[in-house]
Structures are given as structure tokens and as C-alpha cells.
Amino acid sequence: xxxxxxxxxxxxxxxxxxxxxxxxxxxxxxxxxxxxxxxxxxxxxxxxxxxxxxxxxxxxxxxxxxxxxxxxxxxxxxxxxxxxxxxxxxxxxxxxxxxxxxxxxxxxxxxxxxxxxxxxxxxxxxxxxxxxxxxxxxxxxxxxxxxxxxxxxxxxxxxxxxxxxxxxxxxxxxxxxxxxxxxxxxxxxxxxxxxxxxxxxxxxxxxxxxxxxxxxxxxxxxxxxxxxxxxxxxxxxxxxxxxxxxxxxxxxxxxxxxxxxxxxxxxxxxxxxxxxxxxxxxxxxxxxxxxxxxxxxxxxxxxxxxxxxxxxxxxxxxxxxxxxxxxxxxxxxxxxxxxxxxxxxxxxxxxxxxxxxxxxxxxxxxxxx
Amino acid sequence: xxxxxxxxxxxxxxxxxxxxxxxxxxxxxxxxxxxxxxxxxxxxxxxxxxxxxxxxxxxxxxxxxxxxxxxxxxxxxxxxxxxxxxxxxxxxxxxxxxxxxxxxxxxxxxxxxxxxxxxxxxxxxxxxxxxxxxxxxxxxx
Numbered sequence: 296x297x298x299x300x301x302x303x304x305x306x307x308x309x310x311x312x313x314x315x316x317x318x319x320x321x322x323x324x325x326x327x328x329x330x331x332x333x334x335x336x337x338x339x340x341x342x343x344x345x346x347x348x349x350x351x352x353x354x355x356x357x358x359x360x361x362x363x364x365x366x367x368x369x370x371x372x373x374x375x376x377x378x379x380x381x382x383x384x385x386x387x388x389x390x391x392x393x394x395x396x397x398x399x400x401x402x403x404x405x406x407x408x409x410x411x412x413x414x415x416x417x418x419x420x421x422x423x424x425x426x427x428x429x430x431x432x433x434x435x436x437x438x439x440x441x442x443x444x445x446x447x448x449x450x451x452x453x454x455x456x457x458x459x460x461x462x463x464x465x466x467x468x469x470x471x472x473x474x475x476x477x478x479x480x481x482x483x484x485x486x487x488x489x490x491x492x493x494x495x496x497x498x499x500x501x502x503x504x505x506x507x508x509x510x511x512x513x514x515x516x517x518x519x520x521x522x523x524x525x526x527x528x529x530x531x532x533x534x535x536x537x538x539x540x541x542x543x544x545x546x547x548x549x550x551x552x553x554x555x556x557x558x559x560x561x562x563x564x565x566x567x568x569x570x571x572x573x574x575x576x577x578x579x580x581x582x583x584x585x586x587x588x589x590x591x592x593x594x595x596x597x598x599x600x601x602x603x604x605x606x607x608x609x610x611x612x613x614x615x616x617x618x619x620x621x622x623x624x625x626x627x628x629x630x631x632x633x634x635x636x637x638x639x640x641x642x643x644x645x646x647x648x649x650x651x652x653x654x655x656x657x658x659x660x661x662x663x664x
Numbered sequence: 665x666x667x668x669x670x671x672x673x674x675x676x677x678x679x680x681x682x683x684x685x686x687x688x689x690x691x692x693x694x695x696x697x698x699x700x701x702x703x704x705x706x707x708x709x710x711x712x713x714x715x716x717x718x719x720x721x722x723x724x725x726x727x728x729x730x731x732x733x734x735x736x737x738x739x740x741x742x743x744x745x746x747x748x749x750x751x752x753x754x755x756x757x758x759x760x761x762x763x764x765x766x767x768x769x770x771x772x773x774x775x776x777x778x779x780x781x782x783x784x785x786x787x788x789x790x791x792x793x794x795x796x797x798x799x800x801x802x803x804x805x
Contacts, residue, residue: 531761537804562714581723584803592805593721600713600756629759636755637748651752654744656734659751663771 297503298488300480302496309478309496310354310383310409310466316494317381318346323407323490324378327367328354336427340366342380354383354409355468357416357434357447358427362609364391365554368401375404381490383409385416386459387450387609390642391554393461394605397649400557407490409480410459411466412508414438415451419614441470441511443518450610450623453519455512458503461642463487470507523628526621536592539625542618543595545588549612549622555602555641563594595622599629604650605641606630671699671725671791675784676715678708678743681732681773688777696781697788700728708732709742713749716767723800726766726791728784733771743771765794 302309317323330341331353338358343349363384370376384392389410395401414437417430430446437444443452459465465481468474480496481503482488530539547563550556562568570589578585606626613623634640637650677683683704689696705711708731719727729750731743750769757764768787772780799805 528761533762533798533802536760536762537802541804568718578803582801582803586804589805593718596721596756596760596762597714597717599760600717600752603756604752625760629756632759633752633755636751650748651745654741654748656744659747662747662750663769 297500298482298491299499299501300482300491300494300496301499302478302480302494303476304478305476306466306468306471306474306478307353307355310480311349311352313478313480313491313494313496314352314354314381314383315346315349317490318344318349320493322379323381325380326352327363327380327382327384328352329356329358329360329383331356336425337422342370355411355466357414357431358419358422359385359388359416359448359609359611359614360419361552362391362554362611363388364393364395364401364607365552365557367392367406368395368554368557371402371406372400375402376406379405379407381407381409385413385609386410386457386462387413387454387607388554389459389462390456390607391609393642393645394555394607394649395557396645397647398557403645407464407486408459408462409464409466410462411468412470412503413451413454413457413459414469415444415447415454415457417446418448421446435474438469439472439474441507441514443511443514448610448614448623449522449621450608450613450627453515453522453627454608455515455519456608456640457511457515458508461645463490465503467503470504470511472504472507519627522624526624526628530621536595540591540595540620543591543620544618545591545594546617547594548615548617550598552611552615553602554607554609554611555605556598563590563597568593595625599626603630604633604637604639607641669792669796671788671796672701672723673697673699673726673728673784673788673791674719674724675700675702675728675730676708676711677702677704677728677772678710678731678738679704679706680738681736681771682708682730682780684774685772685776685780688774689780690777692777694777694781695785697784699725699788699791700784707737707739707742708746709737709739711746711749713753716753720762720766720797721799721805723797725794725797726768726787728787729767729769730772733773736773763794763797766791766797 325344464487467479610623737743
């Protein structure tokens with residue numbers, strides 16, 4: 296049970312009004328949200344401090360131009376932000392932000408987290424030709440009925456962690472039947488309650504709609520099984536991976552957009568893994584051929600070993616892949632088994648250390664004896 | 665006569681226990697398989713998972729990770745991290761249906777020359793049975 300602030304407006308308008316209230320009443324100095332570029336259908340994350348700009352804010356638009364966790368890290372890396380801001384992010388972005396904060400790559404101080412029970416986002420490609428709005432009615436309809444919309448990102452249709460437990464305020468979106476009539480803000484923490492003090496709307500006490508959320512989780516898990524079943528021996532094993540990663544350009548875009556891959560200089564870009572002429576010569580001598588650029592499978596396997604355990608399944612990697620390699624699906628699969636192994640869920644708890652930086656003395660007994 | 669197949673196995677050994685153990689095996693004149701190539705590190709905690717992955721993908725038939733027994737690390741806790749890394753590599757390889765049999769973790773202390781001989785012999789025999797690593801034939805890596 297938590298306090299709920301109900302604003303009698305459709306969910307998008309309601310949240311925009313709430314943001315306007317925050318800025319006007321000086322509760323926060325800025326708002327980090329998706330913003331629509333004027334007269335277009337393109338969106339980007341922006342930090343807004345001017346109340347007049349709020350009209351362009353598009354906080355719950357189902358699109359993710361970048362993982363907001365990564366963006367927040369880029370301006371809180373050196374120090375905490377000085378004045379309070381409110382950020383509107385999705386649950387996976389929030390978990391990425393927590394993971395980065397754990398690794399001292401971001402700072403959560405002075406940040407109010409407003410998140411939602413997430414109904415997913417569309418692939419970036421669906422905004423490419425300047426048309427996007429026509430997809431929205433269907434999206435809101437599916438969110439209302441807690442259905443899985445197949446045109447969303449594959450990671451979204453198969454996501455089971457869509458309730459942001461660590462957020463200060465949770466906007467009820469997925470599984471909320473009254474989306475079109477009212478906007479429910481669940482005040483999840485004391486920080487959230489403080490933020491919503493004096494806000495327009497009625498206060499009640501209510502639980503997040505459990506029945507609908509469980510139903511949604513079940514149907515998404517079914518989708519997950521189907522998706523994982525599509526990755527089988529044909530795409531895995533040595534021969535399968537050669538096929539799966541054959542089109543890879545080595546653009547390393549998947550790494551660039553990954554919120555967990557935060558290293559300034561990636562090991563794979565360093566001299567350590569630069570192939571010399573002698574390497575190609577010996578490859579040609581021994582095998583009679585060499586792939587150029589080389590090291591594709593090494594790069595992907597290495598990246599999985601390095602960070603799949605903290606993968607938050609945001610799906611950015613697959614979304615930016617120019618040759619449509621199912622990177623995110625592979626990461627989900629690998630990540631799931633790793634997370635099970637170490638009993639870890641990325642972004643679950645700020646105090647929980649990442650598996651690679653801790654150990655339990657008597658785990659895996661008998662190994663190596 | 666056809667040449668007998670000898671695998672190439674890379675071993676990452678920590679200097680304080682496993683390397684000293686290997687040294688003891690040599691001093692004790694134990695027979696160590698010629699397939700083992702040893703790389704000596706200050707601690708098994710220095711083994712970056714990428715060392716193992718690279719060795720595997722660039723064509724070595726087997727990779728050994730060796731360190732002090734848990735609790736005996738010269739640097740107190742390096743081998744605990746090694747153990748987690750081994751499990752990570754193992755789990756990722758399993759998920760990707762790659763050959764986990766070719767990667768091995770073993771604790772060998774400075775006094776266990778005999779164990780070093782036994783472990784390397786067993787691993788070398790196993791790899792000989794498995795045959796050459798298929799990546800050696802794979803051009804498009």
C-alpha cells in the first residue's frame with residue numbers, strides 16, 4: 296500500500312501537469328525528460344529548466360533514443376548535481392543508473408526518480424521516416440489491456456522487470472485500465488511524498504494493480520520462452536556463432552550505447568587486441584584464410600563475459616545494430632544464466648555489490664580440488 | 665607413419681603456489697605432458713577472462729587456470745575472484761554452446777608436485793581424446 300496522487304487527466308497530460316507544478320513551485324530546478332523537437336516526430340532526452348519548455352516535454356513517449364541511465368551518468372560522473380532535478384526514466388534505465396552508481400560512474404544525490412510500470416518502447420527504426428504518432432493509439436490501448444504488442448522491441452515484449460521498485464514516484468501505465476481518464480502517481484518513498492506535497496489532484500491509498508501486472512508478466516514470460524527458443528543450435532555453438540555474427544561490421548555500436556559498458560578506453564580498442572600483419576600472415580598460413588576485420592566473435596564473447604551479469608535488458612544494442620544481429624537476445628540469455636548463478640539482479644539494490652567485485656568464501660565448494 | 669597428435673594447452677599458473685608446484689614436479693623428475701605451455705603470473709587473480717577466451721578463440725586446444733587453494737592465496741583473496749571468473753567463463757560458454765570441457769580450473773599448492781603431474785596428465789589425456797579445437801579450422805572468426 297502506498298499513497299497515490301490522482302490527477303483527473305489522461306496519463307500523459309497528467310504527468311506533464313505534475314512536472315509543470317514541480318518547476319513552478321520550485322520543488323526542482325530542472326526536469327530530465329524526453330522532449331519532442333518542434334514540428335517533428337523525433338524525440339531526444341533533454342534537461343529542461345524553463346517552465347515554457349514543458350509544452351514540448353513528452354515524458355512517457357514509448358521511445359528510447361539512448362539509455363537514460365547512461366546519459367545521467369555522463370553529467371553526474373564527476374560530482375553530484377548541485378540542485379535538485381526530477382528525472383523521468385524507464386525501469387531498465389533506472390536499473391542501469393543504479394548499476395552505474397554502484398560502480399562510481401554516476402551519482403544519485405539530488406535526483407528525484409520518476410518512473411513508470413513500463414509498457415515497453417518501439418524500436419528506434421519506427422521513428423525514422425518522420426512518422427511515429429500513428430503508432431501511439433495502439434500502444435496505449437495495449438497498455439490499458441496489459442497486452443503484449445508485438446511491434447515493440449523484443450526485449451520489451453519479453454521483459455519481466457517492468458515495475459521500478461527503487462523509484463520515488465511510480466506512474467501507473469502498464470495494466471492501468473483508467474489510463475485515458477486519470478493519471479495515478481504512486482508515491483513510493485518519503486522523497487516522493489515530499490515531492491508531491493501540495494500538488495494538484497486527490498490523494499488516496501492504493502496498491503499497484505497486482506492482478507493485471509502478474510497477468511502481463513506471465514504473458515511476457517511466455518514471449519520470452521518463444522524468443523529464446525528461436526535462438527538454438529543453428530545460432531549457437533562455434534559454427535552457429537560464425538553464422539550469427541557473420542554480418543557484424545565491428546562498428547562496436549552495441550558497446551557504445553550499452554549503459555553498463557562505461558570504460559573510457561575499451562580493452563578491445565586498445566593496442567592489446569590490435570592484430571598485426573604477422574597475425575594475418577600466420578592465419579593465412581595455417582587456415583588458408585582470415586576474416587577481416589578479425590576478432591568479431593572474440594569481441595562479443597568477451598563483452599558477454601565482462602558485463603552480461605549486469606545486463607539490464609534495455610535492448611539498445613540490438614536496436615542500433617545496423618545489420619540486425621540479435622545481440623540483446625543473446626545477452627538476455629547469457630545474462631539470465633549468469634544472474635541465476637550468482638543470485639544477482641542488476642539494479643535491484645544500490646548496496647548489493649556486483650558479482651565480479653565480491654565473493655563468498657565457501658561458495659562452489661569442491662571446484663578445482 | 666602418421667604423426668601422433670599432441671595438443672597445445674596453455675596454463676596460467678600463479679607464481680606462489682602452482683608455478684612452484686610445477687617446479688617441484690620438475691625437480692622431483694615427474695613426467696609432465698609436453699603439451700603444456702606455462703604462463704607464469706603473480707597471482708591467479710591476474711587471469712583476465714579475456715586471456716582465457718583469447719587463448720581459446722585463437723586456437724589452443726585447452727586452457728588451464730591454476731592457483732593456490734582457497735584461503736591460501738599469497739594476496740589473501742585473489743583466487744576467490746579467479747573462482748568467480750572461471751564460473752563466469754564457464755556459464756557464458758555453456759549458454760553459447762561452446763566447448764566448456766577445454767577450460768579447466770585447478771588448485772595446486774607449492775608442495776603438490778605430484779598433484780600437478782596428475783592433473784596435467786589427466787587434462788592432457790582428455791584434450792587428446794577430444795581432438796584439435798575446431799576453431800583452428802574456422803576461418804571466419
